[in-house]
Amino acid sequence: xxxxxxxxxxxxxxxxxxxxxxxxxxxxxxxxxxxxxxxxxxxxxxxxxxxxxxxxxxxxxxxxxxxxxxxxxxxxxxxxxxxxxxxxxxxxxxxxxxxxxxxxxxxxxxxxxxxxxxxxxxxxxxxxxxxxxxxxxxxxxxxxxxxxxxxxxxxxxxxxxxxxxxxxxxxxxxxxxxxxxxxxxxxxxxxxxxxxxxxxxxxxxxxxxxxxxxxxxxxxxxxxxxxxxxxxxxxxxxxxxxxxxxxxxxxxxxxxxxxxxxxxxxxxxxxxxxxxxxxxxxxxxxxxxxxxxxxxxxxxxxxxxxxxxxxxxxxxxxxxxxxxxxxxxxxxxxxxxxxxxxxxxxxxxxxxxxxxxxxxxxxxxxxxxxxxxxxxxxxxxxxxxxxxxxxxxxxxxxxxxxxxxxxxxxxxxxxxxxxxxxxxxxxxxxxxxxxxxxxxxxxxxxxxxxxxxxxxxxxxxxxxxxxxxxxxxxxxxxxxxxxxxxxxxxxxxxxxxxxxxxxxxxxxxxxxxxxxxxxxxxxxxxxxxxxxxxxxxxxxxxxxxxxxxxxxxxxxxxxxxxxxxxxxxxxxxxxxxxxxxxxxxxxxxxxxxxxxxxxxxxxxxxxxxxxxxxxxxxxxxxxxxxxxxxxxxxxxxxxxxxxxxxxxxxxxxxxxxxxxxxxxxx
Amino acid sequence: xxxxxxxxxxxxxxxxxxxxxxxxxxxxxxxxxxxxxxxxxxxxxxxxxxxxxxxxxxxxxxxxxxxxxxxxxxxxxxxxxxxxxxxxxxxxxxxxxxxxxxxxxxxxxxxxxxxxxxxxxxxxxxxxxxxxxxxxxxxxxxxxxxxxxxxxxxxxxxxxxxxxxxxxxxxxxxxxxxxxxxxxxxxxxxxxxxxxxxxxxxxxxxxxxxxxxxx
Numbered sequence: 093x094x095x096x097x098x099x100x101x102x103x104x105x106x107x108x109x110x111x112x113x114x115x116x117x118x119x120x121x122x123x124x125x126x127x128x129x130x131x132x133x134x135x136x137x138x139x140x141x142x143x144x145x146x147x148x149x150x151x152x153x154x155x156x157x158x159x160x161x162x163x164x165x166x167x168x169x170x171x172x173x174x175x176x177x178x179x180x181x182x183x184x185x186x187x188x189x190x191x192x193x194x195x196x197x198x199x200x201x202x203x204x205x206x207x208x209x210x211x212x213x214x215x216x217x218x219x220x221x222x223x224x225x226x227x228x229x230x231x232x233x234x235x236x237x238x239x240x241x242x243x244x245x246x247x248x249x250x251x252x253x254x255x256x257x258x259x260x261x262x263x264x265x266x267x268x269x270x271x272x273x274x275x276x277x278x279x280x281x282x283x284x285x286x287x288x289x290x291x292x293x294x295x296x297x298x299x300x301x302x303x304x305x306x307x308x309x310x311x312x313x314x315x316x317x318x319x320x321x322x323x324x325x326x327x328x329x330x331x332x333x334x335x336x337x338x339x340x341x342x343x344x345x346x347x348x349x350x351x352x353x354x355x356x357x358x359x360x361x362x363x364x365x366x367x368x369x370x371x372x373x374x375x376x377x378x379x380x381x382x383x384x385x386x387x388x389x390x391x392x393x394x395x396x397x398x399x400x401x402x403x404x405x406x407x408x409x410x411x412x413x414x415x416x417x418x419x420x421x422x423x424x425x426x427x428x429x430x431x432x433x434x435x436x437x438x439x440x441x442x443x444x445x446x447x448x449x450x451x452x453x454x455x456x457x458x459x460x461x462x463x464x465x466x467x468x469x470x471x472x473x474x475x476x477x478x479x480x481x482x483x484x485x486x487x488x489x490x491x492x493x494x495x496x497x498x499x500x501x502x503x504x505x506x507x508x509x510x511x512x513x514x515x516x517x518x519x520x521x522x523x524x525x526x527x528x529x530x531x532x533x534x535x536x537x538x539x540x541x542x543x544x545x546x547x548x549x550x551x552x553x554x555x556x557x558x559x560x561x562x563x564x565x566x567x568x569x570x571x572x573x574x575x576x577x578x579x580x581x582x583x584x585x586x587x588x589x590x591x592x593x594x595x596x597x598x599x600x601x602x603x604x605x606x607x608x609x610x611x612x613x614x615x616x617x618x619x620x621x622x623x624x625x626x627x628x629x630x631x632x633x634x635x636x637x638x639x640x641x642x643x644x645x646x647x648x649x650x651x652x653x654x655x656x657x658x659x660x661x662x663x664x665x666x667x668x669x670x671x672x673x674x675x676x677x678x679x680x681x682x683x684x685x686x687x688x689x690x691x692x693x694x695x696x697x698x699x700x701x702x703x704x705x706x707x708x709x710x711x712x713x714x715x716x717x718x719x720x721x722x723x724x725x726x727x728x729x730x731x732x733x734x735x736x737x738x739x740x741x742x743x744x745x746x747x748x749x750x751x752x753x754x755x756x757x758x
Numbered sequence: 759x760x761x762x763x764x765x766x767x768x769x770x771x772x773x774x775x776x777x778x779x780x781x782x783x784x785x786x787x788x789x790x791x792x793x794x795x796x797x798x799x800x801x802x803x804x805x806x807x808x809x810x811x812x813x814x815x816x817x818x819x820x821x822x823x824x825x826x827x828x829x830x831x832x833x834x835x836x837x838x839x840x841x842x843x844x845x846x847x848x849x850x851x852x853x854x855x856x857x858x859x860x861x862x863x864x865x866x867x868x869x870x871x872x873x874x875x876x877x878x879x880x881x882x883x884x885x886x887x888x889x890x891x892x893x894x895x896x897x898x899x900x901x902x903x904x905x906x907x908x909x910x911x912x913x914x915x916x917x918x919x920x921x922x923x924x925x926x927x928x929x930x931x932x933x934x935x936x937x938x939x940x941x942x943x944x945x946x947x948x949x950x951x952x953x954x955x956x957x958x959x960x961x962x963x964x965x966x967x968x969x970x971x972x973x
Contacts, residue, residue, distance in 0.1 A: 574817065578767070581842050586770045588869035593777050596871050618866050625843060635845050638818050643847040650846060650895060650971065655902040693902050 107156055111149050114169065118145040121172040125179035133254065134182070134197075136334050137175035140208075143338035144168035147345035159218025160348060163211040164341060170204045173197075181255040191257035198253055199244035202279075206236035209283050212313075213290040216305040216347055221294055228290075232283055239276045248273035305347035311360050312343030318367070364418035365411065372410055373403050415527075447548070448478030451516075451541050456480040458537060459530040461518035467495065468545055471505075471512040502526060504534060508542035513549070516541060558734035559669075566632075566672055573632040576624065584621045588614055633675065640664070641671045645698060648679055653686040654694050654711070661699040670755050673735050674698060674707050680724045681709035681751050689713025689749060704737070704757045710750040717743040725751075759882055762798050764789035764809040764821070765840075774808065774868060781875040791815070792824030803832045806882045810865075811841035811848070822848065829856060836881040840865045844892040846971055853886065853964035860960070861887035861923075886923035886960045888967070893921040896970035908950045916943040921966045925959060 122141050145168025151161030174197050180187060181194015210229050213220060220226040243249045246269035247259030263269075291313075295306045320333025376399070452464040465484050467474040471492045476484035495503045495517050506514040516538055520526065526534070591614040598607035636644035642660045649656040665671070678696055685694050691713030699706050717725060718741075725741060732739040732753050743749040761783045765771040768790075775785040786804050789795035791814045795807060807828060811821035825837040838861040839852070852860050861881040867889070868874050877887045897906065897918050906914060912933075919929055929940045948955050953965055 577812070577817075577842055582767045582770060585842070585865045585868070586767070586773050588866060589770065589773045589777060592869035592871045593773075593780065596780070614869055618869065621866055629843060634812070634843065635847065639845075639847050643845075646847065646971070647845060650899055653900060655900045657902070 108153070111153055114165065115145065115149055118142070118168055118172040121176040125176045128179045128183050131179065131182055131254070132330070133252070134175060134178045136337060137171045137178065139334060139337045141168050141172035141175050143341045145172065147341040151345055151348055154349060158348065160211070160215055160344070161218075163207070163214060163218055164344065167204070167208055167211050170200060170207060174200055174204060178253060178255070181257060182253070184256055186256045190255075191260040194253075194255040194257050195244075195260050198249055198255070199240055201249065202236040202239035202243065203233075205280065205283060206233050209287040212287045212309075215291070215294075215309050215344060216302060221290060221297075225290060228286060232286060235276065235279050236283075239273070239279070242269055242273055242276070245269065246273075307360065308343045308347035309340070311363070312339040315363070316340055361418050365414045368414045368417070369407075369411060372414075373407070376403055376406070447544060449480070449483060451537070451544065452478045452480035455516060455518060455534070455537055458533050459518065459520070459526060461520055463519040465517045466514065466541065467506075467517065468514040474515055477514075504538045506538055506542045506545060508546045513542055513545045555734065555736060558730065562731055562734040563669070569631045570637075573628045573634070576628045576631075581621065581624055581628065584617060584624065588617050588621065591617060636671055636675050637668075641666060641674055641698070644671075644675050645678055645696065648675075648682055649696070652682045652694065654682070654689075654691055656682065657693060657695045659695075659697045659699070662705070663700060666700075666705060666757055669735055670705050670757055673731055673755055674705055676731060677707050677728055677739070677751065677753065678709055680728050681749075684717060684724060685709075685711045685713060685749065688717060689715070691748065700757070701754070703754050705755040706752075707755065708750070708752045710748060712748045714745070715743045715747045715749055716745045717741065717749045759806070759879070760784045760786050760804040761806045761808055761878065762787040762789060762795065762804045764791070764795040764807065764813065764824070766790055766810065766813045770865075777868065777871050778808075778875070778878075781871055783875070783878070792820040795824050796827055799828050799832055799835060803835055806836040806838060806878055808838045808840065808878065811839050819848070822851065825860075826855065833857075835859075836878075836884070837861070838863065838878055838881050838887070840868070844889040846892060846896065846967065849888055849892055850964065850967055850971075853888075853960050853967060856960070858886055858958065858960040859884045862892075863887065863889045864891060880923070880928075885925055885928075886963050888922045888963060890918075890922055893918050893967075893970075896921070896967065899970065905951055909947060913943055913947050913950070916940070917947050917966065920944065920947075921963060921970065923959065923963050 118141060122138050125138055144164050148161050148164025148166075148168055151158055152165060155161060177193050177195070177197020179197070181190050181197055183190070187193075209232060213225065213229055220229055245261060245263050246266045248266075248270050250259055291306070291310065295303070295310060298306045316333060316336040316339050319336040320330060323329050323332030448466045448468070452466050455461065456464045461480075464480045465476050466478040467490070468477040469475050469489060473489040474492060474495065475489050476487055478484070492503070492505055492512060492515055495501070495515055502518050502520070504516045504518075505512050506516060516534075591610055595607050595610040595614060598604075598610055633644050633647065635647050641662060645658060645660055649658045666674075678698070682694060682696075685691050689711050691711035694709060694711045697706070697708045725739075728751075729739045729741075732755070735755055737753050737755045740752045741749070742752075759782070761778055763771055763774050763778070763785060765774070771788050771790075775788055778785050786802060787795075787798040789798055789809075792809075795809055799807060807825065809821045809824060811819060813820040821839050821841075825839065828835055829837065836859040837856065839848075840863055841848075842865055844862060844864055849862050852862055859881055861877055863874075863877065867877070880887055897914065906917070909917065915933070916929065919932060924932060926937050926940050926944070929944075930937045933940065945955070947953075951969060953969055955962075
C-alpha cells in the first residue's frame with residue numbers, strides 16, 4: 093500500500109517505469125522459477141504470481157488510485173518471491189545459497205495467505221466493509237505475522253516443502269516452536285471462513301454496480317472451487333483447479349475495469365443450468381449402469397442404451413427445473429406464477445397510484461425484467477403512469493405502435509372489454525428471451541391490469557361526479573346566500589328602517605299607542621332578520637370567502653356552544669374546495685359535539701402538512717358517534733371522499749370522538 | 759353635520775338619507791359603490807361617511823377598502839360601516855388600522871333612529887362604535903377557564919360597554935354613576951383580566967376584543 097502514495101503523485105512516466113520494473117521483477121522470478129522444473133506443490137504460487145501481478149498491474153496502469161489494483165499487485169509480487177524461493181531451494185543438486193533462498197519461499201506463507209484474504213475481503217474498491225471488518229482483517233494479519241515469525245526462526249513449516257537444504261537458522265527451542273505452530277496452524281481454515289463471510293455479507297448488501305462486480309468475483313471463485321473439486325474427484329488431480337486459479341484475478345480485473353460492458357448474470361444462469369444438468373445426467377447414467385448392472389447380469393450395451401433412453405426422456409423436464417432454480421438463484425426472488433398473482437391481489441387494497449406501481453413491480457418480479465412501465469390511456473394516447481424500478485418520467489402521449497422503441501423492449505397491450513386501456517412495456521437483460529411460462533404469466537398479469545385500470549377509471553369517474561355534485565351544491569348555497577343578502581335581508585332591513593321612522597313620527601304626532609304598536613312590529617321584524625342572518629350564515633359563511641379559513645374557523649370557535657381549543661397553522665389561502673371542505677368538517681363536528689357528546693372541550697387542529705391540509709377535531713365527550721344514515725357525519729364523509737380524501741371517525745363509547753382527515757392540496 | 763351614504767340597494771340608500779335628514783344631518787351625497795364614494799369625498803369631504811361593507815363589484819369588503827383609502831387622503835372623515843353580519847375579524851381590523859373615528863354596526867340598527875344618530879355623532883366626534891351583538895357574542899363565548907368569572911355583574915357590564923366603544927363619560931351616563939366610579943370599575947376589570955391600561959379609546963377596545971377572542 094505504501095507504493096501507492098509516491099506513484100499517484102509522481103508523473104505518469106515515473107509510474108510507468110515503476111510498474112515496468114515490478115513487471116520485469118515478477119517475470120524474472122516466475123520465469124526463472126519455471127525454468128528450474130515443475131513442482132506440483134509449488135505451481136499454484138507461480139500461477140497466482142503471474143495472474144495477480146498481470147491483472148493488478150493492468151488495473152493500476154489504468155487507474156493508479158485504485159486500491160484493489162495495488163492489493164492485486166502485492167499478492168502477485170509476494171507469491172512470485174515465494175515461488176522463486178521454493179523452486180530454487182528444491183532444485184537438486186542444491187544451488188548456491190539454496191538454504192537462504194529456499195527459506196524465503198517458506199516463511200512468508202502466512203502473510204501471503206492473509207494478504208490474499210484481505211484482497212478478497214476488500215474487493216471491489218480496496219476498502220473493508222466497515223471499521224469492524226477492518227479490525228478483524230488487522231487481527232488476521234497479527235496472527236499471520238506471529239506465524240511468519242515462528243516459521244522464519246524455526247523450521248516448523250519445512251516438512252511439506254521438499255526443500256533440499258535445511259533451515260538456515262539453528263535456534264534453540266525448536267520443540268516449543270513446533271508446539272506453538274501446531275496451535276496456530278488451525279488459523280488457516282478460520283481465515284478462509286472469514287473471507288467467505290466477508291464476501292457473502294458484501295454480496296448481500298451490495299446494490300447496482302457493486303453487486304454486479306461482486307457477482308463476477310464470486311462466479312470466478314466458485315468456478316475455481318468447483319473445478320478443483322471435480323478435478324480431485326474425477327481425475328484425482330488438483331491440476332484443473334490450479335489451472336482455474338487465474339480465473340479469479342481475471343474476473344476481478346474485468347469487474348473493476350469493464351463491468352459495465354458485460355453482464356455476468358446470463359453467464360451465471362447458463363452455467364448453473366448446464367452444470368446441474370451435467371451433474372444430474374452423469375450421476376443418473378452412472379447410477380443406472382453401475383447400480384442396475386450389479387443387480388441384473390445383462391450386457392453393458394443394453395444398459396447403456398437404457399440409461400441413454402432414460403436420460404433423454406428426463407432431460408427436458410430436468411432442464412426446465414434447473415432453469416427455474418437457476419433463475420431463482422440468479423435473479424433473486426423471481427416469483428412463480430401463483431406467487432406473482434397472489435401478490436398482485438394483495439396489492440389491490442392499496443391506493444390507486446400505488447397499485448399500478450405494484451403491478452409494475454410484480455411484472456418485473458415475475459419475468460425478471462430490468463425495467464417495466466405501465467401505460468394508461470387510449471390506443472393513440474398512452475401515458476406512462478407507473479414503473480419499476482422507479483416511476484417513469486412524465487412524457488408526451490404515445491401511440492401503442494410506438495412503444496417498442498428501444499432495445500429489448502417488449503410491449504403487451506392491456507385490453508379490457510374489447511378496448512385498449514393501456515399497455516405494459518418491459519425490458520429484459522440482453523440475451524434473455526421471454527420463456528413460454530413467462531408469456532403465460534404475463535398474459536394473466538396483463539388481464540388483471542386491465543381490470544385494475546378499468547376499475548380505477550370507474551373510481552375516478554365516480555369521484556369526479558361526487559366532486560361535481562359537491563361543487564354544484566356549494567355554488568347553489570353561495571348563490572342562495574347572495575340572493576338572500578341582496579334580496580330578502582336587504583328588503584327587511586329597509587322595512588325596519590321605515591318602521592323606525594314611522595314609530596318616531598307616531599311618537600311625535602302624539603300617538604303613543606300607535607308608536608308602541610309599531611315598535612313591537614319592528615322588534616318582531618328584527619327577530620326575523622336575526623333568524624334570516626343565521627340561516628344565511630349557515631348556508632355559506634362569507635367570512636370564509638372574504639378572509640379565509642383561519643378567520644372562518646375562529647368565527648366557528650366564537651360561536652361554539654362548547655369551549656374550543658383552536659390551533660390553525662396554514663400559510664395564507666388554500667383552494668376554495670379545500671377551505672370549504674375543512675370548514676364544513678369543523679362546523680359539523682362542533683355541532684355534533686354540542687348536540688350529542690356532552691364534552692367539556694373540543695380540540696380543533698388544522699395544519700398544512702406535506703401531504704395536504706390536516707384537519708382534526710376531537711372532544712372528551714361520551715363517544716359513540718357513528719355514521720348513521722342521513723347524519724351529518726355521513727354527509728361529511730361523502731364530501732371528504734369527493735376531494736379524494738378519507739374521513740376517519742373514532743368514537744368508542746365513553747372515549748370521546750376523534751374526526752380526522754388529510755385533504756389533498758393540489 | 760354633513761354625511762355621505764353608500765349602498766348598492768337604492769331603497770335602503772334613500773331610506774337612510776331620509777331618516778338621516780329627519781335626524782338633522784345634511785346628506786351631501788349618495789354613492790352606489792366604493793369608487794363612487796371615494797369620488798364624492800374627494801370632491802367635497804363630509805364629516806362622516808356611512809357605507810355598506812359588502813358592495814359591487816366583488817361583494818367582499820369593498821366598504822372597508824374604500825374607507826381606508828378615504829382616510830389616507832381625508833384623515834378627519836369619520837367612517838361608519840354597516841353590514842348584514844358583524845364579524846370579529848373585521849372589527850379587529852378596523853380598530854387596528856383606523857385611528858379611531860370608526861363604527862361597525864349591523865344594518866338592523868338604523869331602525870332605531872335616535873340610537874343610530876347618536877352612534878353616527880360619536881364616530882364624527884372621533885370615538886369608536888362596535889355593534890353590541892358582536893360584543894355580547896364574544897363576552898358570552900364559552901371558555902374552558904373563564905377569566906370573566908372573576909368579574910362582578912357590574913364589571914362585566916362595563917367591560918361589554920367598553921368593548922362597544924363607550925367613553926368613560928358615556929359609560930357614566932349609561933350606568934347612572936359618576937365618571938370616577940366608572941374609572942374605578944375599569945381599573946378593576948383591567949387588573950382582574952391582566953390587561954395593560956390603554957390610553958387611547960380605540961386601543962382599549964382593540965385590547966378588550968383581542969382578549970375576549972383569545973381566551
